[in-house]
Amino acid sequence: MLDRNGATVTTAQVLTEIEWSRVLDGTSSARALIQPDGDCCGRLGRIGSWRNRLVVYRDGQYVWDGPITDVNWSLGEVEIAAEDVSVWLDDRVPHANRTFTNADLSEIAEWLITDGFAPDDPGHTVEIVGKAGVIGSRSYTAGVGQTGDHLRQLAEAGIDYTVIGSKILLLPETHLVSVGRLSDADMPDGLEVSEDGKALVTRWIVAGSEESGAIGAAGGIDPYYGLHERYAEMNEITDNASATEAAKARLRTTSAVPVFIDTQQVTISPLANINVPHLVPGWALDITSTGTCRKVTQRLKIVGLRVTETAGDGDSPGTESVQVQVAATAAEAA
Numbered sequence: 001m002l003d004r005n006g007a008t009v010t011t012a013q014v015l016t017e018i019e020w021s022r023v024l025d026g027t028s029s030a031r032a033l034i035q036p037d038g039d040c041c042g043r044l045g046r047i048g049s050w051r052n053r054l055v056v057y058r059d060g061q062y063v064w065d066g067p068i069t070d071v072n073w074s075l076g077e078v079e080i081a082a083e084d085v086s087v088w089l090d091d092r093v094p095h096a097n098r099t100f101t102n103a104d105l106s107e108i109a110e111w112l113i114t115d116g117f118a119p120d121d122p123g124h125t126v127e128i129v130g131k132a133g134v135i136g137s138r139s140y141t142a143g144v145g146q147t148g149d150h151l152r153q154l155a156e157a158g159i160d161y162t163v164i165g166s167k168i169l170l171l172p173e174t175h176l177v178s179v180g181r182l183s184d185a186d187m188p189d190g191l192e193v194s195e196d197g198k199a200l201v202t203r204w205i206v207a208g209s210e211e212s213g214a215i216g217a218a219g220g221i222d223p224y225y226g227l228h229e230r231y232a233e234m235n236e237i238t239d240n241a242s243a244t245e246a247a248k249a250r251l252r253t254t255s256a257v258p259v260f261i262d263t264q265q266v267t268i269s270p271l272a273n274i275n276v277p278h279l280v281p282g283w284a285l286d287i288t289s290t291g292t293c294r295k296v297t298q299r300l301k302i303v304g305l306r307v308t309e310t311a312g313d314g315d316s317p318g319t320e321s322v323q324v325q326v327a328a329t330a331a332e333a334a
Contacts, residue, residue, distance in 0.1 A: 001068070001080070002053045004122060009043055009052055016077075019308040020056045020064040024162050024281035024301075025155040027087045027148075030054055030064050032080045044078045047071055053122075054082035058307070061277050065165040067122065084163040085124050090148035092116040099139040099238070105132035105159040106170050109151060112140070113168055116147035129171035129282075134158030134249055136242040139209070145235075153234055158249030162281040171282045173252065176299055180274035181286040182324075188269060192262045193294040201230040201254040204247040208237030216244030219251045230254075253329040260327045261287060261300060268322045276322055279305045285326055300326035 001009040020030040032054060036044050049068050056064035067088070070081040095115050100108050106128050113126050136157065140150065155161060160171050202222040208214030214237050221227045232250070237243050268274065274285070281302045289296045304325035311318045 001047060002055055004051055004053070006123075009047060016311045017309070018056060019306065021307070022064075022162060022164070022279070022281050022305040024303045025152060025160055027090070028064070028066075028084045028163060030056055030066065030082045030084075032056075032082075034078045034080065035076060036078055045073065047078075047080065054080055058277060062165055063277050063307075066163075085122065085166050086148065086151075086161075086163050086168060088122060089113065089116045089151060090146055092147040093143050093145065094140045094147060094150070095119060095142055097140065097142050099137075101137045101238075102135050102241075103137070105134045105136055105154055105157060106130075106172075108136070108138050109154050109159055109161065109170050112147055112151050112154070123166050125167045127167055127169050129169055130175060132159040132170075132172050133174065134172075134245055136245050137238045138236045138242070139238045140236055150236065153236070156232075156250060157234070157246040158252075160282045164280060169280075169282065173249070175282055176284045176301060178286050178299055179278045179280070179283045179302075180272070181288070182268070182272060182274065183288045184291045186269045186272035186274075187289075187291075190291055191289060193289070193292050193296060194260050194262070195257050196260065197257050199254060200225060200257045201228050201250065203227060203229045204250045204254070205229065205231045206237070206243045206247040206250070207231070207233050208239065208243045209235045212238045214238060214240050214243045216240055216242070216247045218244060218247035219255060222255065225257070256329070258327055258329045259294075259296075260303075260325065261289075261296065262323070262325050268324065276305075276307065279322075279324055281305065285324070287326060298328060300328050303327045 003009050016035055017033040021028045052068045053065060054068050066082045066084040068080055068082045072079040095118055110126050117124055158173055160173050162169050202225055203219035205217045234246055279302055284299045284301050286299050287296050306323045309320040
């Protein structure tokens with residue numbers, strides 16, 4: 001655990017359980033169970049939400065970092081919950097009026113993040129992996145709306161983001177660079193393939209701010225699925241062209257029923273051709289599976305990762321569970 005000033009508050013000498021995650025277009029979390037020993041107990045008693053950070057290393061490699069948001073002290077045990085650095089944006093609002101005209105969404109997202117942290121930066125960086133390739137016009141008013149909500153709404157219009165440590169990565173939705181390959185042999189306890197039929201939308205209508213009267217639409221009747229329409233309001237949009245682009249971006253991911261693959265709560269084989277710290281949402285895995293009736297041979301986008309490790313004792317060794325979630329939307333299918 002680190003203080004906001006970077007000083008070490010304490011290290012977990014007796015760590016009984018650790019869990020950390022990564023997610024696409026959202027805020028990830030981590031959890032640690034510690035058995036305090038010696039003077040460690042006194043230091044753990046001084047841990048405070050938002051003041052201190054939980055930093056996680058796996059085999060000596062930095063994999064997760066974020067502010068502590070909840071602490072529970074009980075007899076012989078301290079439970080610490082934390083969320084990644086993007087959680088701060090849910091407690092921030094725009095600090096300046098700003099209007100963008102025909103700007104790439106990555107430029108808008110970078111401004112939202114930079115402005116959100118400007119008055120008080122707990123330590124963050126932004127890396128643009130690639131331009132969104134989606135152009136839009138947006139307007140933000142100082143003090144109106146939470147910055148985190150603005151960023152998530154922007155992610156629905158054609159850009160992805162994820163957090164690794166204290167770095168926020170911005171990348172295009174079309175980013176499908178593979179970081180490994182998984183087959184049935186790598187998942188000896190099986191996987192689950194599922195469809196989310198409720199996520200299907202074949203026609204989107206997006207309305208901008210009331211003042212602008214902006215509205216745009218994309219899609220229509222699908223010859224296979226029929227017509228599934230959805231209306232959304234994005235109050236920061238200022239013109240018809242941007243509303244139409246937002247509708248097209250949403251349609252790119254919803255015009256086919258998305259397929260999700262989950263490795264369930266199992267440990268991916270240590271012989272699998274993957275490096276766990278490289279499993280970053282927004283990147284992809286090449287999946288080949290015939291283990292279920294729904295056969296899959298496709299490059300799929302990583303949308304989530306959860307790693308849980310428990311300590312062993314004298315009678316049994318500790319265990320690690322690596323759970324990865326990948327998805328195929330209409331964008332990946334294209």
